C-alpha cells in the first residue's frame with residue numbers, strides 16, 4: 316500500500332506521430348494523486364481527457380514520461396504486468412456503463428473478482444454488499460437492459476469497486492444521466508471512495524459536480540492546470 320496511488324511525470328502523447336496529420340494531445344502532464352483524494356478532470360471536448368485516463372489506466376501508452384501506480388513504477392511495463400495492475404489496483408467507470416448484457420447485475424460484479432482469484436462465495440457476498448451500499452440490492456438478479464440508466468451506472472460503479480482498487484478512473488460517469496440521478500450516483504461514488512480511501516480521478520463536464528471534489532484539474536492545451544474550489548469535497 317502506498318499513499319500515492321497515481322503519479323504521472325512528463326507524459327506526452329501525439330497521435331499519428333511523425334505524420335503530416337499528427338495530433339499532439341498531451342504535452343507534459345504531471346500529476347500526483349493520493350489515497351483518499353477525489354479529483355475532477357475538466358476539459359473541453361477533444362482536449363484529451365480520455366487519452367489521459369487511458370494512459371493512467373494502463374490501457375494506452377505515453378510516447379514519453381513516467382507512470383507509477385500505487386507506488387510501483389509502470390513505465391514501459393509489459394502487457395502481463397499492465398494487465399495484472401489493472402486487475403488488482405485500478406477500477407474504471409465509463410460514460411456508457413459497458414456492462415455485459417447477458418449477465419445479471421450481481422454477475423457483472425462477481426466476474427471480475429473470479430478473474431482475480433476470489434472464491435465464488437466471497438465474490439457473491441461482495442457483490443451483494445456493494446449493490447446494497449448503492450441502494451439497488453433488489454435489482455441484483457436483473458440484467459442491464461431491465462435497469463434504469465442510473466441503476467446501470469451504479470452497477471458499473473460497483474463493478475469498478477469489486478476488486479477493491481487503489482485507483483478509480485471515471486470518464487464522464489454521469490454524463491448520460493438526468494441531473495437528479497447524476498447527483499445521486501455521484502454522491503454514492505464520492506462517499507464510497509472516501510470510505511475505502513482510494514484515489515479517484517473523475518472526468519466530468521459538470522462543473523457543479525467538479526466543485527464538490529477535493530481538487531479540480533483543467534486540461535488545457537495539453538497541460539494540467541490546478542483550479543481548486545473553495546471548501547473541498549462534499550459527499
Ligand SMILES: Nc1ncnc2c1ncn2[C@@H]1O[C@H](COP(=O)(O)OP(=O)(O)OP(=O)(O)O)[C@@H](O)[C@H]1O
Pocket residue numbers: 330331338340358359360361362363364365366367
Ligand atoms: N486513435 C487516434 N488517432 C488519432 N487521433 C486521435 C485518436 N484518438 C483520439 N484522437 C484525437 O485526440 C484528441 C483527444 O481525444 P480524446 O478522446 O482524448 O478527447 P476527450 O477530451 O476525451 O474528448 P471528449 O470529451 O469529446 O470525449 C482529439 O482531437 C481526438 O480526435
